[in-house]
Amino acid sequence: MAKVYLDTNRLIDFVERKDIEVVESVSKHDVFVSVLFWHIAAYVCKWKIPNKTLNDLIVMCESIDLNKVIVLKALSGPTDDFEDNVQLHSAVAGDCDYFLTLDRRLLKMKYFGKMKISDKM
Numbered sequence: 001m002a003k004v005y006l007d008t009n010r011l012i013d014f015v016e017r018k019d020i021e022v023v024e025s026v027s028k029h030d031v032f033v034s035v036l037f038w039h040i041a042a043y044v045c046k047w048k049i050p051n052k053t054l055n056d057l058i059v060m061c062e063s064i065d066l067n068k069v070i071v072l073k074a075l076s077g078p079t080d081d082f083e084d085n086v087q088l089h090s091a092v093a094g095d096c097d098y099f100l101t102l103d104r105r106l107l108k109m110k111y112f113g114k115m116k117i118s119d120k121m
Contacts, residue, residue: 004029004121005091006061007101008037008083012044015053025121026100034090035063036083064090078112079105088112 004026006014011033014022038054041047047054066086070093074085084106091099092113099117101107109117 003096005096032094
């Protein structure tokens with residue numbers, strides 16, 4: 001079983017489009033997100049609380065806490081986008097094997113450390 005990190009854009013796309021392929025590909029793995037995901041998704045998707053989708057997702061995903069170490073690493077790269085760096089370093093903190101994203105710039109990296117960056121499993 002792999003540890004799979006879902007970038008915020010990938011998870012929002014999954015929720016908005018009900019992307020069954022993503023669900024099936026990650027359902028047999030441990031799924032991780034940044035703790036920032038919950039705030040970003042609720043804001044971007046304009047979810048009203050209580051929200052069934054949010055409740056279902058929080059059961060499915062393990063949240064990686066944001067801490068000073070991740071922030072300091074994010075401030076030094078590897079990209080010039082702080083939020084992307086937080087996502088990448090959060091995934092590393094969770095010892096994830098895969099980082100799923102729709103961000104073309106991140107996809108070009110292919111790997112961050114030992115973690116494979118892809119748009120699907």
